[in-house]
Amino acid sequence: MxxxxxxxxxxxxxxxxxxxxxxxxxxxxxxxxxxxxxxxxxxxxxxxxxxxxxxxxxxxxxxxxxKVSPKKINLATVIRVINGPIALLPCVSLNFYERCEDCDEKHCGIRKIMTITRDATLKILEKKTLHDIIFASF
Amino acid sequence: MxxxxxxxxxxxxxxxxxxxxxxxxxxxxxxxxxxxxxxxxxxxxxxxxxxxxxxxxxxxxxxxxxKVSPKKINLATVIRVINGPIALLPCVSLNFYERCEDCDEKHCGIRKIMTITRDATLKILEKKTLHDIIFASF
DNA sequence: ATAATATCCTACCAATTTGGTAGGGAAATT
DNA sequence: AATTTCCCTACCAAATTGGTAGGATATTAT
Structure with missing residues (x-):
């Protein structure tokens, strides 16, 4: 959350x-x-x-x-600055990556699913901007 | 996270x-x-x-x-039990809904985007199961 | 019965994070 | 020089997280 x-x-x-x-x-x-x-x-x-x-x-x-137009500020950026990682696990985070202990990343099933989840989330949050927020409100 | x-x-x-x-x-x-x-x-x-x-x-x-087959236990269920809501905001959570103060839900732009995000996440996490975790690891 | 095995339950605890406050310092304007 | 407004450091209480302790309860084996 x-x-x-x-x-x-x-x-x-x-x-x-x-x-x-x-x-x-x-x-x-x-x-x-x-x-x-x-x-x-x-x-x-x-x-x-x-x-x-x-x-x-x-x-x-x-x-x-x-500093720039509302159309150029996407939600992923804001979340990363104030909230932190968007991925559900540190080991699949693009901007806050941390290796997880006792886990062979190549063969970790959870990691694979969390990577897919991250991509799906980012696809939305990186496309939506402040402009979308104010114009989605009508 | x-x-x-x-x-x-x-x-x-x-x-x-x-x-x-x-x-x-x-x-x-x-x-x-x-x-x-x-x-x-x-x-x-x-x-x-x-x-x-x-x-x-x-x-x-x-x-x-x-209690049931690994194919019948999806990741969304597990996360909800141990971690809590999957949605990024309480006001768009299906299982842990809470109204947000000072916000007209009908016209809230953030809410709309977070709803889309939630759906995209759930589409994956509700489909993937424990079986997928262990067989994604090979 | 009773001892051994293993889960269940309640309570507690330290470290970290979260949400917020206080107070003054620094820059720009009038 | 006074006023306005952002800037910076430090502090604080409450909640959450990650974990421990110790015994109660249920099941099985002897």
Whole structure:
């Protein structure tokens, strides 16, 4: 399951996506409109900034805004940044790979099935973007 | 990601699947062969028994064994018992549904995408069985 | 009967993760 | 210089995870 933090991230990002091109949006604005604890939201937005999904501006007239178009930010990317691996096992993760103990990967039946599952999931999450989120809501 | 407990469950179950029809298998045997902490494994097997995937026998000659054929135990079932929901959000879970706060489900874009993801995942995990795990390993 | 074998049950525990708060520092604007 | 707003470090409580301890209960063998 996705963490609460990840759900907050999606809510915040879709708000920024709705306001894409309208200049910086205040953290406090997002916090109020999307009902996300302000200080917790700060952390989230900062992490998203560090991976270059967001840009920020300080001082009056400042705030956060999407660095690229909502059509270019897919859900897999967001989940990986805030939530971690998408695969169900570390040994089949593309971005967070870890070898599993006592397991010959070549002959592991669970691994094979989990690889198929990962691919099916990624096929969707890498194609769907913030744009799809806001336009799927009508 | 699946918990370590769930991975233990799969390892134990595939061992029981390999020995299907050979009578009860000792917890201690599974524990040694599959390198799973004995007392922790006890819990796991017990949970699997409570949902009727396993049967047990006490006393000498006792142990655990699959209640039904390995072909009839799919991975989705196992994950749900030991790990919990398969969906990425509670509000799209079939077996662990919970309404999400401040969200109109009819118009929630995230929800729609997560529903599609859930279906794609289930399509695989409900079809693949313990039998597939042991025969995918050759 | 009773001893031995093996599962079952309740309770506990330490480490990690999650969700969140506090408070000040740094940069930009007025 | 004051104000505004993001940035950074540190801390904290609650929940979850991974595991242990110890005995109760059921079955079988002697």
């Amino acid at each position: 996705l963490s609460k933090k990840t759900r907050y991230a999606f809510r915040a990002l879709s708000y920024l996506a709705e306001n894409y091109g309208k200049g910086p949006i205040l953290i406090s604005d997002i916090s109020v409109k999307k009902k996300i604890p302000l200080k917790f939201l700060e952390n989230i937005l900062n992490e998203l900034k560090k991976v270059d999904l967001l840009e920020s501006k300080k001082g009056k007239g400042g705030g956060y805004y999407l | 699946l918990s370590k407990k769930t991975r233990y469950a799969f390892r134990a179950l595939s061992y029981l699947a390999e020995n299907y029809g050979k009578g009860p298998i000792l917890i201690s045997d599974i524990s040694v062969k599959k390198k799973i902490p004995l007392k922790f494994l006890e819990n796991i097997l017990n949970e699997l028994k409570k949902v009727d995937l396993l049967e047990s026998k006490k006393g000498k000659g006792g142990g655990y064994y699959l």
